[in-house]
Amino acid sequence: MLSRTASSLYWLGRYFERADFVARLVEATARLDTLSSRPAGEAAWESALAVTDREEAFAATGAHAGQTEVACFLTVDASNPGSVVRCLDMARMNAKAVRTALTREAWAAINRAWLSFAQRPEHCELSDSLRMVEAVQNECRGFEGAVHRMLRNQATWFIRLGQAVERADNTARLVDVKYHLLLPEGESVGGVLDRDQWTTILQTVSAVTAYRWLYSDGLTIANVVELLLARSEMPRSLAASAEEVVEVLGQLAKHTGRHGEADRMARLRATRMARTRSREVIAAGLHQYLEAFIEENAQLHAAIGRQFTFV
Numbered sequence: 001m002l003s004r005t006a007s008s009l010y011w012l013g014r015y016f017e018r019a020d021f022v023a024r025l026v027e028a029t030a031r032l033d034t035l036s037s038r039p040a041g042e043a044a045w046e047s048a049l050a051v052t053d054r055e056e057a058f059a060a061t062g063a064h065a066g067q068t069e070v071a072c073f074l075t076v077d078a079s080n081p082g083s084v085v086r087c088l089d090m091a092r093m094n095a096k097a098v099r100t101a102l103t104r105e106a107w108a109a110i111n112r113a114w115l116s117f118a119q120r121p122e123h124c125e126l127s128d129s130l131r132m133v134e135a136v137q138n139e140c141r142g143f144e145g146a147v148h149r150m151l152r153n154q155a156t157w158f159i160r161l162g163q164a165v166e167r168a169d170n171t172a173r174l175v176d177v178k179y180h181l182l183l184p185e186g187e188s189v190g191g192v193l194d195r196d197q198w199t200t201i202l203q204t205v206s207a208v209t210a211y212r213w214l215y216s217d218g219l220t221i222a223n224v225v226e227l228l229l230a231r232s233e234m235p236r237s238l239a240a241s242a243e244e245v246v247e248v249l250g251q252l253a254k255h256t257g258r259h260g261e262a263d264r265m266a267r268l269r270a271t272r273m274a275r276t277r278s279r280e281v282i283a284a285g286l287h288q289y290l291e292a293f294i295e296e297n298a299q300l301h302a303a304i305g306r307q308f309t310f311v
């Protein structure tokens with residue numbers, strides 16, 4: 001496979017996963033703002049900007065950090081490189097470059113998601129953002145199903161590799177921002193608003209039901225952190241993403257003969273995470289742990305590019 005083809009497939013996986021995550025984040029933040037016993041207001045929407053690392057970009061617009069303004073910025077604002085519409089643009093562009101490597105179902109899901117934003121209104125309202133977010137989430141689920149039904153070949157593995165690397169970064173940022181930034185000053189840890197916010201985190205990664213199945217002692221910070229960091233049976237956890245990267249790189253090494261720095265980094269990370277204990281991480285400093293993880297994930301991304309000579 002040509003390196004530019006591999007690169008397009010990898011970035012297709014990353015951009016489509018990112019679009020799905022931002023869509024989930026907007027929906028969950030709107031739910032928190034609307035349904036919590038005490039609306040989180042600006043704090044919730046500012047946290048959504050922090051998760052996506054778009055605080056400075058939004059501040060440059062001069063807009064007020066209200067629900068409509070932030071939701072539209074994260075979904076339909078083409079000037080924001082991290083918005084859903086821009087991610088879908090990039091995903092579709094990469095998909096077009098490798099159209100023959102995709103099944104009809106995979107291409108159709110990408111195209112439908114892109115088309116759902118093609119007719120976006122000139123003046124965006126929160127209801128418009130939420131309607132398009134729902135459409136994107138449906139198509140992202142369709143794309144994931146199509147990828148899992150594709151032939152197990154290099155095209156599938158590069159898409160999955162991009163998805164796993166992106167998913168790890170997204171989950172780490174989500175947990176880090178909630179743990180350190182989201183709870184307003186004066187609110188108690190474990191209070192109603194704190195519990196609503198942690199529930200929103202679980203909703204963002206589709207983990208509410210999984211949490212209830214695995215933990216019977218109610219909602220606690222330590223359990224949520226353990227679920228999203230160390231429980232490999234949770235698909236969007238850091239441990240599950242780390243294991244998937246190892247698995248996919250192993251398949252690529254077997255079929256391409258390319259084995260090197262990225263494989264070693266991925267195996268070391270997965271081995272270390274298998275020994276991770278959430279309470280120890282919290283005691284030692286969750287923020288520092290997640291910052292180190294995000295940096296390591298970026299280094300792994302760079303190593304993957306070097307190993308497969310992405311252009």
